Amino acid sequence: MSNGSLYTNIQNGIATVEFYHEASNSFPSELLNRLTKAFNELSENEDVRVIVLKSEKEKAFCAGASFNELIAIDNLEDGKQFFMGFANVINAMRTCSKIIIGRVQGKAVGGGVGLAAACDYCFASEAASIKLSELSIGIGPFVIEPAVERKIGVAAFTELTLDATSWQTAYWAKDKGLYAKVFETISEMDKEVDFFAEKLSNYSLEAIASLKKVLWKETENWDNLLEERAQISGKLVLSAETKKALQKFKK
Template sequence: MPAIDNGNISFEKSTNGVATISFYHPAQNSLPASLLNELTQNIIQTGEDKEVRVIVLKSGGERTFCAGASFDELVQIKDKEAGALFFSGFAKVINACRKSPKIVIVRVQGKAVGGGVGLAAAADYCLATQFASIKLSELAIGIGPFVISPAVTRKIGLPAFSQLTIRASDFQTAEWACDKGLYNEVYEDITELDAALDELTQKLASYHPDALTGLKQILWEGTEDWDELLTQRAAISGELVLSAFTQQALQGFLSGNR
């Protein structure tokens, strides 16, 4: 089993103003607190870079974009404070994307589960492959997608969010996610995805930076209370993760049922 701290964050900035932030973890690109914090800082710092016009958020590997929270770390949480602190990691990443003055493009090459769906929803624009099916499995482990729900609902609406949440054991296809508004474009494979991503970011980087910043503000109108809201949601999840139900479910997933 991969160690919790085996993941990494990488950063690359092109000469034309496109910055790419990539995360990787051998456990299906799941995100422990350390990577969530590092990812947040990278997004904030890149947003402050005057040479950057567009930010691309992606993950390593081919099969899974992000499996969500690190279950290995979740089973180690022993009190409400630690639980709230862990789930606030996803809140901080979402808010960093929301508050960044730069357009954030998320590249989803494979499956997205739980918090991974939240990352896709934090995008200003999201490109995916046909293999990028999605699932919100939180109810199945007794916690609920409370932190990411504002971001996901903002993109796909309450009816689709209800389906995604209640059908906690079922994957929905990339086409479904595109039809509902989570993905903006879906491609046959990674080669086509990356070609489209490169073309889009090149065009965006050539536009007036002030116009892009103004657009960004319009895209996120009505979310000004999310710093407080997502922190409150993190506390709910942080308390639920301590329950015997959730701890038993997590152990089941770690034993091979994820």
């Protein structure tokens, strides 16, 4: 359980992918690898027509990548591989032939915002505030930037990135395009997620797969782009300034 858990349940053509980690649903590398594998397998599974991505419990949706792993990085290759975790997940979501519905019940930080942005359609509760705090610890949201900017635009991404210590509300995220709908309660959100997923599951798989390619047009270079971004982050995390900021944050 130190590496968290990931469960996939398939019923009536709807695959529910649910992840959990005791540290606010953050992702150690192993869990990110499992999530990447899950999306790749579901993309090829003919019994699956739509995917719902969610996390366990009612608090945080996702606190991003594992802080303990981040602070332990001591060489460039390990740094790059650490940040490739979310790069691989985003690319797996991007190339997945099925529509991915995000169910965001709580706060999302860093890579958690990236996950929401890589979903094709997101439902959220009022508690689903977002923050990109990377700049405050000496790195930046380089890997997730293409996915987030694709959803909310350059101006909103700039605001979110530079104001690295402030939370933006779920309604702010909806206004910018990250969330499609925001609900007062989790139960209200879940009803709509179930209804929407069931509706999509009755649509043509061929039409959905073709639409997915159209929705993600001009992202064909992301395999290389996100790897380059992981290299940048992997280098920055080794700097003395970043190491100092990480130790301060840990305390």
